[in-house]
Amino acid sequence: MESQIIKKAISGDSEALTILIDKYKDIAYNLALSIVKNREDARDITQESFLKILENINRFRSDSKFSTWLYRIVYNQSIGYIKRVNRTTMVDYSGLVDISEKNDNQEEKIQDLYKAINLLEVTDRNIIMLFYLAEKSIKEIAQITGFSVGNIKVILHRARKKLFEKMDYENK
């Protein structure tokens, strides 16, 4: 199904292009946001990434998932951006999250989660987002970030441990 949409997108079918962008734009944006911590910059990076993806879509090889290829480009664009502007310690990510229509207890727990995520290092935070939000496997995260599978396992284990500790989940 998706391969057909990609084929259409390669030929310049605007409907197929729209479907692809709409399907992945939010996760791509959140991935960029978790790295650059600034809404405007994350939006620009997402836009640039999509333009790059569409420009090179004919080079996409279906030996990996389209989403893995896409997130790799977003990841590289975001990492490249923070290296350029050196803004790794900017806005508090937890403050960027809109949590509405939740009861106080739920809201507090979610705020705690985002605060805990915010305390993680960029790499750890990004791997957490890929694992939980984008639902990527360890192998896919390794493909996206360029780290080895062993490295990802170690980073993910460490990051989850930190998250659970910060959120005081261990004893619950």
Place this chain on the structure above:
Amino acid sequence: MKTNDDYIKKALQQNIQRIDDDSFTNSIVAKHLAEKKIIKIRPFINFLPMIIGLSTVILSIGFILLIRQNIDWIEGIGFTENHGLIILSTSIIFLFYKLLEELTAPKSPDNTRTGTNNF
């Protein structure tokens, strides 16, 4: 552990941040299609200077071959092998210059290259 994982996944997915711009997708599609159109037009190359350059190369090689065969009318006009080599070198330089100029010329707003090879 599994409960914690499920909770984090659910919390992140339910509170996913959305791009608050309805025109986001359309602007990307429009930009992409516009760029694609430019790329399609871009390969326009005027081959005339290259044909002239190539012809000069072929002609000068021809002259040199004629001189080497001691053809009377060539010797009669005082054309030597050195003259032939000078024309050959000049035409090869001209050819490379035109080729480089065409390949490195920036794109003009009307989607053609700004090299002098475009008329």
